[in-house]
Amino acid sequence: MSKLDDRIAELGLTIPDVARPVAAYIPAVVSGNLVFTSGQLPMVAGTLAATGKVGATVSPEDARGYAATCALNALAAAKSAIGSLDRITRVVKVVGFVASDPSFTGQPGVINGASELLGEIFGDLGVHARSAVGVAVLPLDSPVEVELILEFA
Incomplete structure (x- = not known):
């Protein structure tokens, strides 16, 4: 096991298999020393964990957990592209999209689920720029x- 795999296991988590694309794209692309992941949904064992709008049928607390699941799926996509998560030298940017009830304005809190998980896994290397967008x-x-941009060596 790698150092980061050990850290992820300490957190009681595992990096899943790469989620199968739902359209015409690949899970991750390497350009120079960056890996860009495609947007990842909260897939668990090939099934979408939930559906619906945050603030209506999905609670912000549950959505926060789904954002963390998306981040794990994005790490799986990155790992498939670069071979090992130990190669990651920095989480550069997180972009999160929240399907929102028109009155819901807590998108940043939802995407904190992904950001905080990355911080727990990577420590200071997990501090990143971010966008949290309601759609x-x-x-x-x-x-x-959630999609990620990661720097690696």
Whole structure:
């Protein structure tokens, strides 16, 4: 096991298999010393963990957990592209999308689920720039979607 795999196991988590794309794209692309992941949904064992709008049918607390699941799926995509998470030298940026009820304005708190998980895994290397965007609908009616930009050596 790698150092980061050990850290992830200490947190009681595992890096899942790479989520199968739901359209015409690949899970991650390497350019120079950066890996860009495609947007990841909260897939668990090939099934979407939840559907619906945050602030309506999905609670912000549950959505926060789904954002963490998205981040784990994004790490799986990155690992498939670069071979080992131990190669990551910095989490550069997190972009999170929240399918929101029109009155819901807590998108940053939802995407904190992904940001805080990355901080727990990577420590100071997990501090990143971020966008948290509310949208009307996401693929498959997912409540959240997260993509990462990671630097690696």
